Amino acid sequence: MSQPLQPNPAHPDETDRLMGRRNFLRSAAAFAGLGALAASLSPLRELSDYSSIDEFMQKYYKEMTPDDMARAIKRIEGEVQRQYGIRPHVRDLRPMDGVEFVYCLNLTRCIGCRKCVHACVAENNQSRNPEIQYIRVLKLPHGSMDVDKADHLYNPPAVPEKGYFYMPVQCQQCHNPPCVKVCPVHATWQEKDGITVIDYDWCIGCRYCEAACPYWARRFNFTKPDIPKERLNPNMAYLGNRPRKQGVMEKCHFCIQRTRVGRYPACLEVCPVGARKFGNILDPESEVSYILREKRIFIQLKEEMGTNPRFFYYFEK
């Protein structure tokens, strides 16, 4: 302590009053310190019911034992039920043997109605607000495949419009996926049936994969996804359509929760013109094998990138 003020013998209380400023500063500093501490802890308020010790301690997908997976699925089901009031059916579906998926899309048939976009959103529990959509339908003038000339916000009273064709673009499930190469934590990888998947609990949200993808197929959850309770799809897969969190990537996974039990993807089943074809390329009897055998003109989008997509665009006649 530096030299205190002279006490005034006539008014002993005066000393305390004179000390006022110092006391004030001291308590103000204490308050400020407490405030700063509270402010620094305030992000914890965001830790809503979507976080738990189990989630924090959860292992990497490929290192999980069946017990770990059972526990993780139970946790996810509980969290979804707490948040949406619906008990989902979450499964960990593994690739089938002797199956490699290929998608073919007939550009002659596609009329650009965008039903696939919204069927995908409904099936895969994507955020409605802000919107996350895996499929982007590009409208291109006839005679060009230049995506720089594309318009994806078209909204005429009726489609198709004269002089244009429509090209829906989604994850191309490349043989040589650039997104997998750049992931610093191996949270995304290619499975043996050709689907590139994401472990949403392992993703750190660095968005490198979004930058690496030449097809703009990956989407980032900038906010907590907003899914209306009545539109939640309770048929979920761990690597598929279980609800995501803020700060993780997501993308088309060929509807793992459907295709790995043998069903067609949602975008295909809603197409009013049958432009979308999906199947097992290793089966010579499948529709996609027939298309690749019988049809003539195929386009792998941005072929020159060397990604070798499992998604083929083709023309009729």
Place this chain on the structure above:
Amino acid sequence: MSSGQNRPTEKSLRRTNWVLFGVTCGFVVLALAMLANPWKATAQARIPLVDPSFLDETASRKSYADLVREKADLSDYQCYVCHEQKNPPPLRYDDQHVLVVPDEHGDIKMGHGTHNRNNLCYNCHNEGNLLTFSTRDGNELQFAESSKLCGSCHGPNYRDWEAGVHGRMNGYWNHNLGEFRRLDCVNCHNPHVPKIPARQPAPPPHPLRLPYSGEPQATPAPTP
């Protein structure tokens, strides 16, 4: 320097306290304002949910087989309630040799093929028995077999359809694991006007420009 000069006067102390009090009040007000956050962005209008009709997976039309399956009203297919069994209805043409559809069948618009070349009823309907179809080479087919009738002319498309490649398939891609359904030609095509009609597109993605107007965006002009 005398100690008297060092010592704060009663007046200056009071002033100091008032200043500190004022500063405190200022901070308290700021802290409250931070909590209430009156300058936060006004909430944007929510993006409306897509109309469930865009999620509908059912086929756009019903085939005769569908109607039989659903035990629906088949009275429209009882041709001989109006027509006579032994007396097939004659076809009438205008001076351009375009078929004149009688008023009783006013709901039928003829538009199969271009240049009115394929607009004759008996190209598909059986003149001798209106309850069946007949192909150009004389095979008689039931109403429920309409896809075969289409295939009698549209060979390549029929071949693709049989392989599951023309038209939509629903259900299981892996036929060992579950049911699949191949739609009939008439589930999508109106046989009298087979071209699939233009339809309203589902809403476009939110353009992330504020305020969202929902106006159609300028599109590049089609190349001639």
